[in-house]
Amino acid sequence: MEFIKLSLEEELAVVTIDRPKSLNALNSQVYREIIATLRQVEAMDQVKVVILTGAGEKAFAAGADIAQMVHEDAVAGRRLSGLCHEAANLLESMRQVTIAAVNGFALGGGCELTLACDLRIAADHARFALPEVTLGIIPGGGGTQRLARIIGVGRAKELIFTGDQIDAQEAYRLGLANHVVPRDELMETCRALGKKIASRASYAVFLAKTAINSSQEIDLKNGAEREKDLLGLAFATRDKQEGMEAFLARRPPRFQDF
Numbered sequence: 001m002e003f004i005k006l007s008l009e010e011e012l013a014v015v016t017i018d019r020p021k022s023l024n025a026l027n028s029q030v031y032r033e034i035i036a037t038l039r040q041v042e043a044m045d046q047v048k049v050v051i052l053t054g055a056g057e058k059a060f061a062a063g064a065d066i067a068q069m070v071h072e073d074a075v076a077g078r079r080l081s082g083l084c085h086e087a088a089n090l091l092e093s094m095r096q097v098t099i100a101a102v103n104g105f106a107l108g109g110g111c112e113l114t115l116a117c118d119l120r121i122a123a124d125h126a127r128f129a130l131p132e133v134t135l136g137i138i139p140g141g142g143g144t145q146r147l148a149r150i151i152g153v154g155r156a157k158e159l160i161f162t163g164d165q166i167d168a169q170e171a172y173r174l175g176l177a178n179h180v181v182p183r184d185e186l187m188e189t190c191r192a193l194g195k196k197i198a199s200r201a202s203y204a205v206f207l208a209k210t211a212i213n214s215s216q217e218i219d220l221k222n223g224a225e226r227e228k229d230l231l232g233l234a235f236a237t238r239d240k241q242e243g244m245e246a247f248l249a250r251r252p253p254r255f256q257d258f
């Protein structure tokens with residue numbers, strides 16, 4: 001991998017987009033490497049939480065690579081959009097919980113990667129935007145879909161129609177950032193949150209992730225049916241037995257991940 005660094009820390013995987021001279025701009029190769037890395041990590045049993053971040057102090061990722069896109073026609077643009085979607089869909093649906101550690105600019109395709117993560121923790125200097133209309137295009141990595149689902153249609157329209165950047169506090173106020181922390185505490189905050197989630201019954205966390213994701217795709221009646229099915233599955237696990245027996249015995253649970 002040229003542009004992605006993977007560091008394994010017991011139950012955590014830290015995936016770093018590493019192209020700081022271009023503010024971690026996402027060209028096709030970077031997207032392909034993100035996709036390959038996430039697939040690799042998804043197959044690692046010991047990893048429960050993935051933290052995605054950007055190298056350097058300045059940016060998470062300043063968007064898709066404009067120096068690449070300027071030469072591209074409609075077919076190539078659509079192909080690039082396919083890669084953006086593939087990376088985003090993986091972050092959203094993979095077995096592990098995904099946390100975006102937003103260490104600066106998260107613009108365009110960079111912002112879209114954060115939107116696909118389960119949780120977003122922002123450093124206090126982070127800035128979010130979908131500035132595509134300032135370049136004559138529209139978001140192409142799920143931004144028009146996920147931003148509206150996270151912060152509401154009206155606010156998403158204003159951000160996408162203006163292309164304006166918002167700071168970390170505004171992102172928190174809108175419900176886009178789960179927490180805002182001083183920049184030198186960002187990774188430790190993400191690691192602590194990741195470890196807490198990793199200490200829970202991880203298959204149950206995955207079932208909950210799947211059920212919550214369903215709420216964004218199907219109506220309430222069918223979503224409730226899906227929740228019942230997934231809860232039934234949870235009742236079939238050893239972790240359910242262990243969690244409940246441990247509670248009743250007043251001891252900590254020892255989960256086995258199923």
Ligand code: HXC
Pocket residue numbers: 021022023025026062063064065066067077080081084105107108109110131132135138139140141
């Ligand atoms: C390519 C980029 C880049 C990008 C920054 N760089 N963003 N290169 N693609 N998206 C490069 C710059 O060209 C420059 O390279 C270096 O990174 C540092 O950037 P500066 O602009 O000099 O830094 P600064 O003045 O601090 O401004 C930071 C910034 C600005 C506000 C983040 O770089 C910026 O506005 N970038 C573009 C943001 C954007 O529009 N993103 C959306 C892209 S569209 P050199 O070699 O000169 O040092 C998109 C669509 C997704 O993401 C869907 C597609 C299918």
